[in-house]
Amino acid sequence: xxxxxxxxxxxxxxxxxxxxxxxxxxxxxDLTESCLDRIAEVDDRISAYITVTADLARQQAADADRRIxxxxxxxxxxxxxxxxxxxxxxGVATTCASRMLAEYVPVYDATAVSRLREQGAVLLGKGNMDxxxxxxxxxxxxxxxxxxxxxxxRVPGGSSGGSAAAVAAGAAPFALGTDTGGSIRQPASFxxxxxxxxxxxxxxxxxxxxxASSLDQVGPIxxxxxxxxxxxxxxxxxxxxxxxxxxxxxxxxPAALTGDIxxxxxxxxxxxxxxxxxxxxxxxxxxAIEQLADLGAEIREVSLPTTEYALAGYYIIAPSECSANxxxxxxxxxxxxxxxxxxxxxxxxxxxxxTRQHGFGPEVKRRIMLGAFALSSGYYDAxxxxxxxxxxxxxQDFARVFEEVDALAAPVSPVTAFPIGDxxxxxxxxxxxxxxxxxxxxxxxxxxxxxxxxxxSNTDQGLPVGLQLIGPHLSEGRLLNIAHTYQQxxxxxxxxxxx
Amino acid sequence: MPIDxxxxxxxxxxxxxxxxxDETEAFARQLSDILDQFEVLQALDTTGVEPxxxxxxxxxxxxxxxxxxxxxxxxxxxxxxxxxxxFFQVRAVxxx
Numbered sequence: 001x002x003x004x005x006x007x008x009x010x011x012x013x014x015x016x017x018x019x020x021x022x023x024x025x026x027x028x029x030d031l032t033e034s035c036l037d038r039i040a041e042v043d044d045r046i047s048a049y050i051t052v053t054a055d056l057a058r059q060q061a062a063d064a065d066r067r068i069x070x071x072x073x074x075x076x077x078x079x080x081x082x083x084x085x086x087x088x089x090x091g092v093a094t095t096c097a098s099r100m101l102a103e104y105v106p107v108y109d110a111t112a113v114s115r116l117r118e119q120g121a122v123l124l125g126k127g128n129m130d131x132x133x134x135x136x137x138x139x140x141x142x143x144x145x146x147x148x149x150x151x152x153x154r155v156p157g158g159s160s161g162g163s164a165a166a167v168a169a170g171a172a173p174f175a176l177g178t179d180t181g182g183s184i185r186q187p188a189s190f191x192x193x194x195x196x197x198x199x200x201x202x203x204x205x206x207x208x209x210x211x212a213s214s215l216d217q218v219g220p221i222x223x224x225x226x227x228x229x230x231x232x233x234x235x236x237x238x239x240x241x242x243x244x245x246x247x248x249x250x251x252x253x254p255a256a257l258t259g260d261i262x263x264x265x266x267x268x269x270x271x272x273x274x275x276x277x278x279x280x281x282x283x284x285x286x287x288a289i290e291q292l293a294d295l296g297a298e299i300r301e302v303s304l305p306t307t308e309y310a311l312a313g314y315y316i317i318a319p320s321e322c323s324a325n326x327x328x329x330x331x332x333x334x335x336x337x338x339x340x341x342x343x344x345x346x347x348x349x350x351x352x353x354x355t356r357q358h359g360f361g362p363e364v365k366r367r368i369m370l371g372a373f374a375l376s377s378g379y380y381d382a383x384x385x386x387x388x389x390x391x392x393x394x395x396q397d398f399a400r401v402f403e404e405v406d407a408l409a410a411p412v413s414p415v416t417a418f419p420i421g422d423x424x425x426x427x428x429x430x431x432x433x434x435x436x437x438x439x440x441x442x443x444x445x446x447x448x449x450x451x452x453x454x455x456x457s458n459t460d461q462g463l464p465v466g467l468q469l470i471g472p473h474l475s476e477g478r479l480l481n482i483a484h485t486y487q488q489x490x491x492x493x494x495x496x497x498x499x
Numbered sequence: 500m501p502i503d504x505x506x507x508x509x510x511x512x513x514x515x516x517x518x519x520x521d522e523t524e525a526f527a528r529q530l531s532d533i534l535d536q537f538e539v540l541q542a543l544d545t546t547g548v549e550p551x552x553x554x555x556x557x558x559x560x561x562x563x564x565x566x567x568x569x570x571x572x573x574x575x576x577x578x579x580x581x582x583x584x585x586f587f588q589v590r591a592v593x594x595x
């Protein structure tokens with residue numbers, strides 16, 4: 001790869017590009033131009049971007065090259081990136097893939113974004129997603145669905161589908177996604193890339209447009225674990241603007257990648273291999289766990305008995321928080337506003353109701369209504385309070401197994417990427433795609449998705465499968481090392497779709 | 500638990516969302532399907548289980564009250580759908 005032609009620089013991983021930028025082998029301007037060309041080449045087929053900020057990117061790349069020349073670079077200086085359109089970017093439209101915010105231009109950066117910008121990362125554009133992060137396929141974008149680079153007739157997963165598809169197709173070396181119930185890990189799994197959902201509170205949520213505040217978390221999507229370590233290092237840490245961000249010191253994540261997992265106690269939760277799982281997914285995940293055993297991990301079967309209640313608990317808590325958070329879209333201060341200034345001008349309440357009718361898509365309305373119901377008089381105890389108790393039991397399950405094991409290995413999703421339109425008519429079938437990712441959010445744990453194989457499909461390339469690694473609070477370094485050790489021994493993460 | 504049209508209309512009023520007839524019909528069916536999935540929770544004994552509000556147990560986070568600059572009027576009003584001078588313009592709240 002040392003002979004990479006200038007127009008092929010988009011093929012470099014973030015870590016490799018970082019090394020070559022630091023050594024002055026390549027310039028950020030050339031790297032950025034190559035990524036913009038790659039976006040122009042593939043994005044009409046995958047629709048991973050809502051906004052491409054080409055002019056801004058060129059300007060930031062030139063600034064980065066000057067900074068590198070002045071000897072003031074950080075590992076991220078000059079690296080191009082995509083940011084999910086749920087994270088505020090100062091002066092750049094942040095739509096949340098919603099008609100409600102189609103014209104919204106923030107006047108500040110999300111903390112995760114500003115930390116990357118301060119390090120000199122270059123913004124290529126904003127990633128497509130399910131509206132406000134609500135969905136598992138990126139089909140709920142108000143603008144257009146994103147397509148999976150491995151098979152453009154299939155979904156990329158969601159809600160961070162534009163981010164995962166862009167990284168898989170080489171249309172961004174890395175991206176920032178967000179994960180409320182699996183929205184980093186599941187699209188990373190469907191697109192064959194590496195994703196990390198940090199511990200709740202490890203990365204500031206300031207400037208992350210709120211969906212379910214007790215579950216939302218920002219994290220990287222990249223080619224491999226080493227890239228994720230690099231990015232997490234830049235974005236992790238306490239932020240006075242997010243009262244739920246954790247005060248704990250940030251360890252050196254790249255230094256945690258020792259490539260040694262001998263003696264690691266790795267739990268395999270039996271409940272995550274239930275009926276209904278795709279047989280190809282089961283085979284790939286089982287083989288990956290055997291590989292981890294060969295690398296020195298000690299495998300133990302464990303049980304998380306509350307797992308079967310997690311889906312119901314999640315789909316009470318997340319919509320309840322959603323209904324409260326999205327009450328802010330009233331058409332007054334920002335966002336879409338129903339306007340009728342004719343003789344039949346509507347009153348304040350009707351304007352608000354019509355603003356919300358036209359501004360929100362069907363899944364967002366469904367979750368707002370579900371949440372309003374779960375919180376309403378007479379139902380609060382049976383639903384919301386009960387779900388918060390389920391949450392406690394899920395946390396206790398995990399706490400119990402983490403007394404015996406250091407981390408857990410499981411599938412990310414029971415299925416691989418499904419055809420576009422396959423599940424849109426049946427919300428419950430769509431929700432089941434996230435059955436193995438959302439318990440992690442309920443407990444606030446860190447977890448990763450790493451490529452671990454392919455299943456056969458109607459295309460020659462097949463479809464990627466993701467292995468999920470779950471750890472106790474603040475064990476990101478350990479998870480990154482397990483993933484890195486696995487990726488040193490396997491080549492699944494190096495497979496790229498032909499697009 | 501089945502949800503009927505009247506309940507959907509009640510919830511939509513709480514959520515301040517206007518619905519078409521078709522939407523009301525579809526939400527009645529879909530919300531009923533989703534609530535059926537929640538029935539599983541009835542089988543789970545949660546007697547005496549404390550509810551979780553924050554996963555790391557952070558509670559009443561305080562910071563010093565230090566004055567700092569906030570957004571100026573132009574930035575604040577940048578995305579205002581309707582503006583008059585340095586104000587957000589809203590529809591009449593009080594009856595004449």
